[in-house]
Amino acid sequence: MKCKRVLYSDRFTKEIQNQLRITKFEKVKSKKNNVYFVYFESESDAEYAVKRCKKLKNVTIKPYVSYSSISATEKHTQSSSTTTTTKKINQPKVQLTVRYLPPNSSEVSQVLESIDSCLNAINSVKCTFDQIYQMQSINFVNYY
Numbered sequence: 001m002k003c004k005r006v007l008y009s010d011r012f013t014k015e016i017q018n019q020l021r022i023t024k025f026e027k028v029k030s031k032k033n034n035v036y037f038v039y040f041e042s043e044s045d046a047e048y049a050v051k052r053c054k055k056l057k058n059v060t061i062k063p064y065v066s067y068s069s070i071s072a073t074e075k076h077t078q079s080s081s082t083t084t085t086t087k088k089i090n091q092p093k094v095q096l097t098v099r100y101l102p103p104n105s106s107e108v109s110q111v112l113e114s115i116d117s118c119l120n121a122i123n124s125v126k127c128t129f130d131q132i133y134q135m136q137s138i139n140f141v142n143y144y
Contacts, residue, residue, distance in 0.1 A: 002039075002040070002041065002042060002043070003039065003040040003041075003042065003043055003045065003046040004037060004038070004039055004040075004064045005037075005038050005039075005040070005046055005049070005050075005061050005062065005063060005064055006028075006035065006036070006037060006038070006061070006062050006063070006064050007020075007022075007025070007035070007036045007037075007038045007059065007060070007061050008034050008035055008036075008059070008060040008061075008062070009034055009036070009058055009059045009060070010032075010034050010058050011058065012025070012034075012036055012059075016056065016059060019052060019056070020038070020048075020049035020052055020053065020059075020061070021040060021041070021045040021048060021049060022038045022039065022040065022049065023039050023040060023041050024038070024039040025037065025038045025039065037064065038061070046061075049061055
């Protein structure tokens with residue numbers, strides 16, 4: 001039992017177990033009661049099961065990723081000097097680029113002005129929410 005995967009199925013039967021070449025399974029406590037850890041004898045059996053699941057209704061197999069392997073991968077990506085890794089689980093949705101500007105550049109002043117206007121906008125939104133909260137609390141007190 002070398003390969004572990006996660007299987008999602010509302011009706012997990014012995015027939016499905018045999019069709020997918022599952023050697024062992026464990027039911028996992030979940031909200032919908034449809035999650036199982038399934039084990040395969042070899043990687044080729046696991047790949048066969050993934051292909052076979054596409055033909056079955058209401059059965060899905062996904063790779064098993066533990067939290068310890070995610071944190072180890074994140075630590076690896078943080079500690080490495082290069083940003084490219086061979087296997088990255090969570091890819092960022094926004095790519096940040098680093099650009100160095102000379103201290104007296106006009107772009108620096110534009111960036112600082114943009115930051116200042118964003119902070120002013122955040123402050124005005126905060127003040128508005130404070131006013132709304134105060135009005136709601138006054139109405140609540142007057143109601144009772």
